[in-house]
Amino acid sequence: MPELRLNIQDLHRVPHLYPFCFLAVCLFLEACISSFSIRGKLVRLITDSASNNIAAFSGLIIPGFECYFQRDDDDELYSDWYNDGEQTESDDAKIDNNVPLDVQDVVKQFLDSIAIDDESFRLPCYAHSIQLAINDGLKGSTCVQPSLEKISKIAKLSHSSIAVAERLENIQVCVPNPNKTRWNSQYDMVVAVIGIQPSALNDILIQAQHRELCLKSLDYQMLNEFVSLSTLFAEATTTTQAQKTPSVSIVASSILAIYQDLLLERANVKHASSLCECLLESLLSRFGGMLEQMLLVIDISEKKKKKNFYDLFKDPVFLVVPFLDGRFRLNWISSSSLLEQVQEELSSKIQQLVLEQCILIEQVNAPLGTTENDNPILSPTAQTQPLSASAATSPITPKRKYLFTNIVKETKKPKSDPFSYIKDEIFKYLNDENADDMVLLKPSNIYPTVSKLAMKFLSIPATSAPVERVFSQSGFLFR
Structure with a gap:
């Protein structure tokens, strides 16, 4: 801008x-x-x-x-x-x-x-919060630190030695440069190095007279566990900085996926168990509030909660926006490993939140000149209708007599639901097979109310990265 x-x-x-x-x-x-x-x-x-x-x-x-x-x-x-x-x-x-x-x-x-x-x-900025969670979690990576030091030296050698760089180029391998302020750039470097054929990498290191940097079988086991524990964090860091697709809708689904993955990894890792525990504790200390909103029981003490993040991530917007993204809707819940009862309760909760937000939008967008009788949403008659119907059978007004009581039955008028059209939109949207992330943002008369909600909430960025880039550019201008 x-x-x-x-x-x-x-x-x-x-x-x-x-x-x-x-x-x-x-x-x-x-x-x-x-x-x-x-x-x-x-x-x-x-x-x-x-x-x-x-x-x-x-x-x-x-x-x-x-x-x-x-x-x-x-x-x-x-x-x-x-x-x-x-x-x-x-x-x-x-x-x-x-x-x-x-x-x-x-x-x-x-x-x-x-x-x-x-x-x-x-x-909070999601990328920033993930970065802090990783920062705390990596304090438990001392178990794999010797292997990571080898990777670091191999990468530096590939960037400082022409001979090593040429040999890597001959086998079509490029080791990316890491960045101090972006942990996932260092993660990408680890992935690139361990992705090289072990025999080819060791041959290059031996020819360069750096036999001490050759990776052993135990090194690969530790590094693979490190990558396995970090891969979803790295993907979330990158994916949520998208600028041409909704990004805030990824937050809740990615946190749930990372949490469940860490629980699964905790039972499987052999060498990086301390790293797994630290990452799990760090994740809960910041995003536990969001997981609580997903009806999960989070076992973390008040002392360990990062209040600047824990409570803010309880915002219901994080549950509403995946529903409005055609890629997710409620699929991210049904595809999770949550208990079936929890899935049903969470799905119902999200649909209720969407309904409430749609009603709020209709109230805000109601014309200023609209009277209460013209607008069924604002009209109190719709809310008090059950009370009016019951007035006829109150003790003050005697019940009407009928000659043939066994034949004549009182006909009760069905209660009108002023929000039925919104519920119909939600039901129709859930059964729409269009998986486009922008399905609700494209011009259409199929979902008029839900589209307004999508236009409002999907415009929220998950991260402050675009704003930070603007400030970075302004810094250059000042200089």
Whole structure:
């Protein structure tokens, strides 16, 4: 969004405020919302605090990969950037005390408007949360650390030795460069190295006079277990950063799949059991709230819960959005290993949530001039109809006499359901065989109400990666 980048360039012109301090960002977020007239279209804000971002993305290295990043050319630049970030945070603390009252009032009004509106509040960045879960979980990878160190040295050799690089090229192998701040890039490097034919790899290492780096059978067993435990985390990290397909719909299904996979792996791993336990505990500490919403019993103490994530991931939006994605609907539940009773209860819960959200959308979109009698959703008569019917048989009004009581029967009028058309849409959508992820976003008159809900919720990004890229570009512009 070029216009947004232009607005961000003006951050440094805010008087009395450091360019990227909390108040400055809030002010310009408010300016962007007003400029693009999107206040009524905001559903969720995907963001995390600066301290959390630093903890998640700065210098995250898989244990055993430290040697790869030793004496890198960009270490000094990276260190300078990190120190600048720390200085920035301290500058914010100093400047915030001297912020003019009018600026504070503007920010307070903006934050109050978000807090009051239930449809606009913060959710954690999913990629960031996964990164933190992996960061904590990898503390238990000491069992496979010697094997990972070999992989790290082999990869560095392939990038520093022309002879080794040429031999790998001859067998059509390319070892990707890892990145300090993206753990899955290091995971991809492990997968690439262990994917090389063992005999071919060992021959190359022996010819390069690095026999000590040859991978043994035990190394492969440990590394394969490491990859098996990490593969779904890596896939989730990559998949949820999609920009042309709905991404937030992947969150709930991926967390359930990762959780069930770790439970299965816990019974099968031989060498990386400590890593499996650490990953499982780390996953529950952040995403346990979401799993609780899936009617699962989570065994974790209050002390171990990461409250900044645990409670926020309880948001029902994570259960609603997979239903609105044609790829999932309720299939991700039926294909899971959940008990059949839990599957049925969870499916019913999600359908009820979708119905409630559709009703809410209809209320919001009702014309301002519509009276209560014109709108069955807003009309109280539909809700009080059972009470009116029962009034005729109350003790005050005597029951009507009939001559032939054995023949004449009172005919009761069926209760009208003002939301039956929404329920019909949901039922029809569940039986639609179209598995397109955008089925509800394409112009159609088949699902008018459910499509409105899809347009609202599927627009939520799972991660803040696109926003981070905008800020990265603005950083280059400032320099």
